[in-house]
Amino acid sequence: MGIRRNSFANKHRDAWVEINIGNLEHNICEIQKFIKSENMKIMAVVKADAYGHGAVMCAQTLLASGVEALGVASIDEGLELRENKITAPILVLGAVPIWAFAAAQEHDIILSVFNEQHLEAAKQLFEKTKSQVRVHIKVDTGMNRIGIRTSEAQEFIQKVKAAPYLKLEGIFTHFADCENEEILNKQTRSFNELLKNVDREGLTIHCSSSGAALLGIESDMLRLGIVLWGLTPFCKEHEKMPNLKQVIALKGRITNICHIKKGEGVSYGHSYIAQKDTTVATIPIGYADGVSRNLSGKITGTLNGKTVEQIGRITMDQMMFEINDDKAQVGDIITLLDENLSINNWAKELGTINYELTCRLKVRLPRIYTR
Structure with a gap:
């Protein structure tokens, strides 16, 4: 495989990063065996240029190895994948500016929504294009970063489901600290309590990042990032870890x-x-x-x-x-x-x-x- 040139400054250097695609394939195989679930989908999180490993090449490798979807942080990261002929589902996990909703719709990129401004932007876009915007609802269960608060989430979910201009495909949250049992359990309970009153038919529910996945917290789909690159998501030593290789x-x-x-x-x-x-x-x-x-x-x-x-x-x-x-x-x-x-x-x-x-x-x- 050749060099991926990222800018003119790279063409004549005696220094480089090597990405071992064989190790990446090994890691996803080991993780799949470790999880021991045939029905659980896997989303590969390839934001920040796949954590510095090269998003396009890594995404192609992971999709060929059985990954079903890709996660990115911004609309531009999603567009880079589409420009390189990647057709798999792509979810923007972060906040997308409302003026960028049209680009997401045009390139079939799924958005995270969590406020009224998002709904209004999607409505206005629908009036112009007559096409639905694909979305997942981001729920804030305690990270306190982005997301609809759990106290407001039930009403918001119903509003999104009823909106003809939106196609709701999933609901998700993010854990603040997988190594803190008290925090993890509190967020898990909060999310599960919310989902008790939600008709999950046709929806993908996801909450498990690399750390939560390795700890056995299950949902419809796992969002795997750092473990794909053969690195631990934990600050402390954990006995139960798949046999990973640094990529x-x-x-x-x-x-x-x-x-x-x-x-x-x-x-x-x-x-x-x-x-x-x-x-x-x-x-x-x-x-x-x-x-x-x-x-x-x-x-x-x-x-x-x-x-x-x-x-x-x-x-x-x-x-x-x-x-x-x-x-x-x-x-x-x-x-x-x-x-x-x-x-x-x-x-x-x-x-x-x-x-x-x-x-x-x-x-x-x-x-x-x-x-």
Whole structure:
């Protein structure tokens, strides 16, 4: 498979992201076995360019592996998939501006609705086109981000069902914290209580993101995101996890090798001082590519099968490694991330979540799809 060029800046770089499509296929297969339900649909959430993995290629792979639908965050993300001849159902999970409803209708993209402005916009559009707008109702059960409040949801659902200009296809909510049993149970009870009074005929009910799905919370459809890429959705260790493989890798070729003496400094501010005569290799990856400057001196890579330590401050476009390898040459590859170098380690160092970091790997890094 070739390189997906995201911008002119990508055409001549000695740094890239590798996406292992074989690992992605492995992960969806393992998740399907782990869930052990033949009737449950799966929506692959490919927002934010599939969490930095490349939405179009990943969506095509996942649909070929049995996924039924796709989730995105914005109308533009949905349009990118349609422009690449993806015909599967696409749901915009986030809020869509009312002036963009026409684009969604034109390209058969499903919208999330949760207020009166959405209904009025759909009504006005119907008067012009005589075509229904496909929608799912987003219910806020405690996330307090977007969604119709549960106290108002019953009336809102009936109004949407009765509207000739809307085609209601689903109702969903989102959990705030799958690892907090009290919060999770409270939201689950609230959602189930609402659904007791709803005629579910013809509707897809969904509430389970990656974390909830792995914890066994069932609905008509699972919305899977981070687990598809072989990463855990949990902050704490969980014994019961499918056998996942990290899909993303990050690599760069050595552009310079220099030999420095004991006492010499490396990078801005000479934050690293050599304790002995040593060899330093530079690769063209920096914080502008999404590798946080706060990781300076805290990460390792591999070079010719050996572990090498990053030294000195990570700069905008480059970083340096102590290599001490007489056989290393300009053009050799240093690997920063792969199946054996987990991005979870970076997340722990930064006190954040793994998928924030995959999303940070910027578009100027070309994607190469491998098996």
